[in-house]
Amino acid sequence: MSYLIRGARPYGGDPADILIKDGRIAAIGESLSATGVEVVDAAGLIALPGLVDLHTHLREPGREDAETVETGSRAAALGGFTAVHAMANTDPVADTAGVVEQVWRLGQEAGLVDVVPVGAVTVGLRGERLAELGAMADSAARVRVFSDDGSCVSDPALMRRALEYVKALDGVVAQHAEEPRLTVGAQMHEGDRSARLGLTGWPAAAEEAIIARDVLLAGHVGARLHVCHVSTAGSVEILRWAKGRGVRVTAEVTPHHLLLTDACAESYDPVFKVNPPLRTDEDVHALRAGLADGTIDAVATDHAPHAVEDKESEWAQARPGMLGLEQALSVVVEAMVETGLLDWQGVADRMSARPAVIGRLSGLGDLSQGRPLAPGEPANLLLLDATTRATVDPATLASRSRNSPYAGRELPGRVVATFLRGTPTVLDGKATR
Amino acid sequence: MKRHLLESADLDRDDATLVLDTAAQIDQALAGREVKKLPTLRGRTVVNLFYEDSTRTRISFELAAKRLSADVINFSAKGSSVSKGESLKDTALTLEAMGSDAIVVRHGASGAPHRLAHWVRGSVVNAGDGTHEHPTQALLDAYTIRQRLGRLEGVRVAIVGDVLHSRVARSNVWLLNTLGAEVTMIAPPTLLPVGVGSWPVEVSYDLDSVLPKADVVMMLRVQAERMNASFFPSAREYSRRYGLDGRRMALLDDDAIVMHPGPMNRGMEIAAEVADSVRSTIVEQVGNGVSVRMAVLYLLLGGNEPA
Numbered sequence: 001m002s003y004l005i006r007g008a009r010p011y012g013g014d015p016a017d018i019l020i021k022d023g024r025i026a027a028i029g030e031s032l033s034a035t036g037v038e039v040v041d042a043a044g045l046i047a048l049p050g051l052v053d054l055h056t057h058l059r060e061p062g063r064e065d066a067e068t069v070e071t072g073s074r075a076a077a078l079g080g081f082t083a084v085h086a087m088a089n090t091d092p093v094a095d096t097a098g099v100v101e102q103v104w105r106l107g108q109e110a111g112l113v114d115v116v117p118v119g120a121v122t123v124g125l126r127g128e129r130l131a132e133l134g135a136m137a138d139s140a141a142r143v144r145v146f147s148d149d150g151s152c153v154s155d156p157a158l159m160r161r162a163l164e165y166v167k168a169l170d171g172v173v174a175q176h177a178e179e180p181r182l183t184v185g186a187q188m189h190e191g192d193r194s195a196r197l198g199l200t201g202w203p204a205a206a207e208e209a210i211i212a213r214d215v216l217l218a219g220h221v222g223a224r225l226h227v228c229h230v231s232t233a234g235s236v237e238i239l240r241w242a243k244g245r246g247v248r249v250t251a252e253v254t255p256h257h258l259l260l261t262d263a264c265a266e267s268y269d270p271v272f273k274v275n276p277p278l279r280t281d282e283d284v285h286a287l288r289a290g291l292a293d294g295t296i297d298a299v300a301t302d303h304a305p306h307a308v309e310d311k312e313s314e315w316a317q318a319r320p321g322m323l324g325l326e327q328a329l330s331v332v333v334e335a336m337v338e339t340g341l342l343d344w345q346g347v348a349d350r351m352s353a354r355p356a357v358i359g360r361l362s363g364l365g366d367l368s369q370g371r372p373l374a375p376g377e378p379a380n381l382l383l384l385d386a387t388t389r390a391t392v393d394p395a396t397l398a399s400r401s402r403n404s405p406y407a408g409r410e411l412p413g414r415v416v417a418t419f420l421r422g423t424p425t426v427l428d429g430k431a432t433r
Numbered sequence: 434m435k436r437h438l439l440e441s442a443d444l445d446r447d448d449a450t451l452v453l454d455t456a457a458q459i460d461q462a463l464a465g466r467e468v469k470k471l472p473t474l475r476g477r478t479v480v481n482l483f484y485e486d487s488t489r490t491r492i493s494f495e496l497a498a499k500r501l502s503a504d505v506i507n508f509s510a511k512g513s514s515v516s517k518g519e520s521l522k523d524t525a526l527t528l529e530a531m532g533s534d535a536i537v538v539r540h541g542a543s544g545a546p547h548r549l550a551h552w553v554r555g556s557v558v559n560a561g562d563g564t565h566e567h568p569t570q571a572l573l574d575a576y577t578i579r580q581r582l583g584r585l586e587g588v589r590v591a592i593v594g595d596v597l598h599s600r601v602a603r604s605n606v607w608l609l610n611t612l613g614a615e616v617t618m619i620a621p622p623t624l625l626p627v628g629v630g631s632w633p634v635e636v637s638y639d640l641d642s643v644l645p646k647a648d649v650v651m652m653l654r655v656q657a658e659r660m661n662a663s664f665f666p667s668a669r670e671y672s673r674r675y676g677l678d679g680r681r682m683a684l685l686d687d688d689a690i691v692m693h694p695g696p697m698n699r700g701m702e703i704a705a706e707v708a709d710s711v712r713s714t715i716v717e718q719v720g721n722g723v724s725v726r727m728a729v730l731y732l733l734l735g736g737n738e739p740a
Contacts, residue, residue: 187543190627190628191627191628192628192630192631193628194626194627194628195626195627195628195629195631195632196442196603196628196631196632197543197544197565198543198544198562198563198564198565198566198600198603199543199544199563199564199565200564201626201627201628203627267547268543268544268545268547268548269548269551309520312520312522313520313521313522313548314521314540314542314544314545314548315542315543315544315548316541316542316543316563317542
């Protein structure tokens with residue numbers, strides 16, 4: 001099927017028609033005409049490249065009651081994503097070629113986004129010895145991003161070896177930066193509010209100390225390092241310093257760390273419990289500034305579905321994590337676009353182009369992700385109505401879980417359509433399958 | 434009064450004073466009576482839902498409810514459905530379905546009473562949640578100070594010990610501040626929370642320099658296990674630097690009083706000669722606890738006028 005998208009505004013610019021044929025963008029221009037095509041009226045809608053998420057928890061295999069590859073893929077498509085990286089902390093852990101190929105195949109079967117498995121750095125995420133990184137890289141899943149996310153690779157010697165080893169695979173280690181000895185029992189950001197609420201604090205220094213150590217190691221061995229969910233102003237400073245010295249480090253920030261603060265914990269509602277925790281206003285502003293100036297390369301959702309019983313409890317008993325895929329773009333519009341910190345080109349860069357480069361997805365020919373909206377490129381794109389605002393109702397989400405921190409909050413923007421290699425996965429705001 | 438008593442930070446000056454005045458009236462009403470019982474809460478049901486062992490607090494609440502003629506059910510997490518994995522929410526809904534009017538909850542997780550209040554229609558009283566608050570302890574402490582010193586406004590209170598892990602300290606900070614007292618926290622820096630600078634208190638690491646200026650010294654329980662996590666090097670060193678012994682007691686003003694929420698570690702944070710001295714209010718605090726908890730239950734369940 002071929003499509004003619006009429007009147008969309010690529011990157012928020014002047015209206016143009018986009019002709020999609022054989023999975024590729026055939027032409028972009030004024031008043032295109034074509035026969036035998038389905039016409040999509042996109043007057044007033046903004047066209048952006050399909051989003052790429054470096055950090056998604058799809059929970060399958062192991063916790064299919066919280067999310068499956070299929071339900072998570074649907075949530076992703078509805079959020080405008082055309083590719084998501086599936087984190088390795090499943091059960092069993094994605095630390096072998098067998099598990100990453102299973103996840104990859106489930107993604108293919110769902111067919112809503114490219115599901116790109118992340119491989120564990122260490123066996124069982126235990127931080128003791130390296131998993132077979134090469135086998136995962138050479139598998140059908142073609143793993144390039146390795147992460148023990150949820151746990152930090154805290155042993156400095158093991159981290160050094162991991163950084164070195166993945167150089168041969170053109171891979172990257174995505175570090176969950178959390179010094180475990182400084183966060184024993186930690187429940188929320190350590191500061192004025194944790195002191196008052198009597199919840200054990202998660203100090204900013206526990207993140208910053210690991211990032212500082214890792215950028216030094218990455219610089220020393222000349223390897224690529226990616227830092228997951230950066231959450232503090234101090235981390236942004238360290239990254240800026242490291243990039244200035246030429247260290248090959250990239251970093252991501254989550255939508256929730258761009259919008260929410262530790263004030264949310266005052267309700268003791270565990271829907272706001274997340275790791276790393278929500279920080280202060282000052283941190284939010286530093287993260288926004290870091291994303292705007294490119295110190296932080298990408299927005300990544302850390303979409304973390306949890307079953308009701310894992311969240312409807314005392315704060316300390318609840319699992320950390322929150323949904324993100326379906327609201328990510330809206331949050332970025334609110335935090336970055338409406339504040340004037342990023343234009344639409346900037347949004348495309350931080351949510352599509354750069355994460356695709358980090359995940360080594362941009363040079364795969366027909367299967368490339370994160371490519372610009374231009375003739376000849378794979379037709380991965382989304383259409384956004386940036387003029388509407390809507391109140392988030394978790395009951396209407398495609399995710400199997402309901403732990404959205406945005407419940408009841410009004411957010412701007414609505415993804416009207418998403419195309420994956422020329423095939424609509426979302427039309428009229430609804431998933432096509 | 435609001436529907437729940439979740440934290441002393443919630444109480445404004447009028448609410449707090451109403452509780453203290455009501456407790457005083459209850460004391461007067463019962464003084465000299467042979468039958469120490471009021472009919473006020475006849476037909477109402479109070480559940481003591483205790484997820485942590487705390488015999489003294491549970492008994493105090495139980496006595497308070499019984500002296501108001503309420504029916505009392507003690508629900509201990511041990512040996513109940515809770516130990517079989519029932520969630521806090523399901524337990525709460527079950528108790529409510531059985532007709533409880535108030536749930537008095539002690540829980541190891543900070544904020545558990547707040548969650549409970551979100552799920553039930555009846556009143557929730559926080560009897561201590563994690564390292565967050567223990568508001569009835571602060572109310573009985575304030576009641577005891579007022580009884581001994583005749584006032585709270587301008588009273589200088591020194592709170593000494595493991596502030597970091599103390600719900601008693603947190604509740605006292607907010608309530609004493611609301612009632613016009615001046616609070617100084619004294620502890621090794623490791624046992625003060627990061628963020629204590631935002632509290633309406635003075636902070637000192639030196640007990641000897643604070644004692645001569647204190648009207649009230651409130652000693653907090655310090656668990657010897659804390660030294661295993663390097664909060665301090667040894668029990669002896671803690672005791673030497675932050676314990677209240679006879680020598681330090683001599684630094685106090687003649688009228689100054691010594692308080693402790695119990696249970697005490699004699700020889701650790703407080704010496705026996707101090708605990709048993711005339712300055713000590715430790716036994717009075719226990720008795721006042723019943724009166725103050727009667728006042729709280731009465732005001733939450735019975736009415737808003739003084740008894």
